[in-house]
Amino acid sequence: MGQTTIPSADTIRAARIEHANLRERDLADKLGITEAQLIAAHTGQGVTHIAPHPDNIMQIASQLGEVMALTRNISCVNEKVGSYANYQSGAHAAMVLNDKIDLRMFPAHWRHAFMVEKETDTGLRRSLQVFDAAGDAVHKIFLRDDNHISDWDAAKASAALPDQPTHLKLDERTPPEAAKPNPEKLEVLQSEWSKMTDTHQFMRLTSKLRMNRLGAYRIVGAPFVRPLATSAIDRMLNNVQAAGIQVMVFVGNRGCIQIHTGPIEQLKPMGPWQNVLDPGFNLHLRLDHVAEVYAVDKPTQRGKAVSVEAFDADGALILQVFGVRKEDYDSRPAWRDIVDNLPALELEAAK
Missing domain, CATH: 3.40.1570.10 (HemS/ChuS/ChuX like domains)
Known part of the structure; x- marks a missing residue:
């Protein structure tokens, strides 16, 4: 603005x-x-x-x-x-990491x-x-x-700062970056994707190939990415609840990413919103904003990291959900079953 x-x-x-x-x-x-x-x-x-x-x-x-x-x-x-x-400072990225509050913060914003x-x-x-x-x-x-x-x-x-103004000097809003694929680099993307050992390598890979997350998802194809029906995001939440498994839910903006690790116990839809209303964790999701959904498979040293990711009509990432692996708990097989059975995009288009 x-x-x-x-x-x-x-x-x-x-x-x-x-x-x-x-x-x-x-x-x-x-x-x-x-x-x-x-x-x-x-x-x-x-x-x-x-x-x-x-x-x-x-x-x-x-x-x-x-x-x-x-x-x-x-x-x-x-x-x-x-x-x-357990706050950890950093010039470009900082974090809070404990069993309840899990944040990634980007001080520039x-x-x-x-x-x-x-x-x-x-x-x-x-x-x-x-x-x-x-x-x-x-x-x-x-x-x-x-x-x-x-x-x-x-x-x-x-x-309290010495200066306490009632008006702020603000910058223009930066619009979300639209999908940025680079089809000429598709084979390189597929080859390098298969060699990843950590999910954090993904953003470096897309940057090197002059793509962004959504652009890469749109072109990379199987076995790495499967386009899902927009209804899949709500079905996924309901299936996680029914299965009683733990997941990691990432929600963020340019300046902060907040992560919930645990189950989804109580879902309550209200109008366009789907709501998780659990003790210690609430999630409020505008289902009518979901324009694209993908099942994403990234290789890591600890096994495949499988996520369901939703984007809005402007190409902005809304949320990501992953399975959980801890020392004494591994929800990933059950999570994989849920993801594999989510409706594909073609099924929604055929209705």
């Missing part, structure tokens, strides 16, 4: 009072602004600007006990309850951050909220433990 004329801070605050039941993102869209601009308009009224780097955010979060971590893109939301233990206090029907809700250069949400952390309110207050007092 460019720096066109935006409503005044007073107008934005009045609109939030008038539309108190709207989510921040929906209200921002209604006003033609970004969510970060909506939050910034309340600076001094429950909103405090803080340094956005993950080192700072994680240091605060680690003091707040059990919290709810939220990472989303336009089509999917991943919410996990846990603590921010952590550009604006706030400590937010908002009155709700259940009392004052406290959250750390991080946004990218265009003002879109990267990651949010919600306080859950009242025993840590004094830690929150102390962090807010010490972390």
Whole structure:
């Protein structure tokens, strides 16, 4: 979103009072602004600007006990309850890795951050909220433990930046990269794909061949990728639930990827949304945004990594789901059976 004329801070605050039941993102869209601009308009009224780097955010979060971590893109939301233990900093990528909270963070996209206090029907809700250069949400952390309110207050007092503006200078939104295949390099792609020993090698391979993820999926063919019906993503969630197996669910944006590892126990569809409503884990997926789905098979030293991956109409990755292998548990055979029986794209087209 460019720096066109935006409503005044007073107008934005009045609109939030008038539309108190709207989510921040929906209200921002209604006003033609970004969510970060909506939050910034309340600076001094429950909103405090803080340094956005993950080192700072994680240091605060680690003091707040059990919290709810939220990472989303336009089509999917991943919410996990846990603590921010075992943070590992990095110049280009940072991470939190423990049995509840599993994050990959990319500091270059952590550009604006706030400590937010908002009155709700259940009392004052406290959250750390991080946004990218265009003002879109990267990651949010919600306080859950009242025993840590004094830690929150102390962090807010010490972390507040000298400059506390009610307006933000934002960059234009960068649109999702459309599928970028390179058919001239198809044989090289297939050959190098078969030699992979780690899933992380995939992005280096596609970059070397001047492709991207979706472009490679569209052309590589069997036995590496199978196009699925768009309905396959919902069937997959239902089949995982029925089988009682554990999976890894990756949901992210340019600045953060959040991973759930565990079962899917309770599914509750509501309108266009399919929702996982489990203790400690919620997932909210817009099924009507799913435009392409693929079953993907990548070789690794530990065996084949099989995933189901969904993309929207603009080519943006919505979510990825993998089977789980732990020292005392391996869901991959059951997961492979589920994936192998998902409907192919041609079956959907034939209906």
